[in-house]
Structure formats: C-alpha cells, structure tokens
Amino acid sequence: MYMQIQRKTLAQEVAERLIQEITNEEYAVGDKLPIEPELMKIYGVGRSSIREAIKILSIKGVLSVQQGVGTFVTSKNIQESLEDQINNAEFKEVYEVRSLLDSKIAARAAVNRSDKELEAIKMYLDLRHTMAEENKALECYQADINFHISIAEACGNNLLKEIYRIASKHILRTFESSNNNNTDSFKISQKIHTDLYNAIEHKDSDTAARIAQLIVEKVY
Template sequence: MQIQRKTLAQEVADRLTEGIINNEFAVGEKLPTEPELMKIYGVGRSSIREAIKILSIKGILDVHQGVGTFVISNTIHESLESQMDKAEIQDVQEVRSLLDAKIAAKAALNRNEEQLRNIKVYLDQRNTLATENRDLECYQADINFHVAIAEACGNILLKEIYTIASSHILRSFESSHNDTESFIISQDVHKRLYLAIENQNAEEAALIAQQIVDRIY
C-alpha cells in the first residue's frame, strides 16, 4: 500500500474544522459562499465542494440547496491524523518505532502470499532507488515497505496508526532529505526482515525490526 498524501479537499476540511473549533464559524452560522471560500483557501470549486461533503458526512455541516451551508455542530473529535499533524516529528517517530517489532511479528504469522509479494516489491524498489541515489523516491519505497508489512499484520487498527504516522514522517523527510547512503547500508537488515516474515519466524522478525528501529546494522 502506497502512502497517500493529503488531498486539497482534506486540507480545506481540516482548516474549516479548525475554524469551527475556534468559533470562527459558530453553530447556526452560514458559511461564506463557494467563491468566497475559494478565495480564502486558495483552491478550486471542486476542492471546496468535496471539503463540504466530507464535513457534511461527519454531521458538522448541513447544505441547504439554494440557501447555503450551515454549521450544525461544533462537537468535533479531532482525528488521529490531525493530532499527528500537530505533534513534534520526534513524537510521531516514537509512536511508529514502538509498533515496529509487534507489527513485524504479527506479519510473520499472518501474511499471505500476495502481501509477501508486495513487501518484496518495495524491498527491491528500495534497493534500486538507493543505488541510484534517488532519495525522495527511495524514502517513499522504504515507507511503503514498512507499511506493506503493517498491511500484512492482520490488525486493522495497528495498520491504520502505523500508516498515518508513516505518512507524517514522509512529509517531514521531503523538506530535509539529503542522500541515500543510510538506505544502502541498511538494505541487508531489511532483506533479513523480509526473509523472517517469508519464513514465518515471528521471533526473528520482531528482533530484526527492533534492530532497524535502533539502527543496529
């Protein structure tokens, strides 16, 4: 599973949500018109409409055709993704690191052949891109490798938390990337992790995953 970047519509929905939480848009108040919202957020009409649809489904907005869109609730539970967006990158990395060994062990026990093939695809991509020094693409492949393992672990909640954390870390990397030397050095330990999962050796998979977290190559 490839990490998906946040869409413009989701960005707008998040900013509208913040405005509602901060009482910029009160319950019962009509939102600005679509052209006004397009100007405020600097996006096109389709992104505004999709953002409103997202918040309507959540029961936050109510659209009255020909009249306008109204705020009907400010009881909003901030999503895990939004909380991670506001967190320090070190905290997000710690969350992901705490999950790695458990996820690897469960993936070794629960993976199927298709999931194993996906893990191998990203492992090979990681190696090729590291050798070619294509840093951003290499980091994407590395993230996808670990998320593919999370996909195979058999626990939907663990996978979701791990995927959101990985997406956040990827965005942070994009603004501070350098080269792929560390990926080349760590390719062998990632290959050993794959083999442990292939051989359904949960104990070995957990041990190697922890070595990757601790950067013991």
C-alpha cells in the same frame, strides 16, 4: 516512484475559511449558513466545492445539514480525524508510535502473511536496494516506507495497518531533510532489512520482532 505534492482542493480551502469564520464567531453555534448560491458568490467557487466543504465540516462535527431546512453550525470544537491528528503531531510523537508498533507488526506479519503479500514486501526491498545504489534519494525513501507499509499490510490487523500507514506517510516527509538527499544509511541498512524479510518469509515471528526493533533503534 515519486512523492506527490499534496495540494489543497477548493473545497478544503472553503472548509478552512468557514472554520476560521466559525472560530471568530462570524457564524455562531446555532446559526444557519447562507444558501448555496450565496456561498458560491462569497467564496468564488462552484456548487460542487461548496457541497464538498460542507460535507468535510459535517464529518468533523462542525456543521449539520437538515434536508429542506438548511445547514447549521453545531460546534466550534473540530473533531480531527486520526490522519489530521498525526499530520499535526510532532515528528518525535509519530516516530514513537511507529517504534512501538514495528516489532508487533513484524511478528504478526510473519505469522499471517500470504504469498502475495510476501511478494510485495520483496518487491519493495529490492527497489529500496536499487534506488539506494543509484543514489536516487526520494525514490529510495519512498521504497523504504513502502517496504514497511507492505509488512503492515500483511499483519492481519486492519486498524494497526491504517495507523501505521498514516504514521509512515508523515515520517516520509522528514526523510529528505534528515538524510540530506543521501542514500548512504539506506545502503548500510539494506542487510538488516533483508534479514527482516527472511524472518517473515520463514514465519519466524520472534526473529522478525527482534530485527524490527533493531531497525527502529538504528542498530545495524
């Protein structure tokens, strides 16, 4: 299981250039964008990339598409998605979000988890152990993140699950540098992660919450 390098699509690059031009007032609020064929020439991309870029900026509240009339600049203030905000946040802010949520999510998962969700949690727990023992750092970090995400998947609250999933993806990017491609701390913490799994398996919400908090505080 490998981390995927996220590459920007042509549409994302066009969207970023448009945002920069709107910020620099090359296009002012109220201005109509050039028609699609002109935009294709300006940015050197195909029609689908232009349309996707416009869709991205429409969702962010920057552009407004009026059918049969054109596309207009409606705002310079970009409405960032939750994922954008988390991606742009400081690591300590994202970590604080996770630390506030971990014990509550673990407690809810202990109550709400299904047998299938429990199997997924166990699968990632075992994979975490195997990858740590084999000193496969990236795979170990990914398995650890997936272990915690699978617990969030079982918590029964879709919003909590989504916030946690996005925050965890951000934290994954810090594991490599903070652990120096080493799995020693993951070997040490395997027992307490197993204890967390056991508490969830036995539907012991109080113990699950307590252990999850110890994991956050790195008290192994």
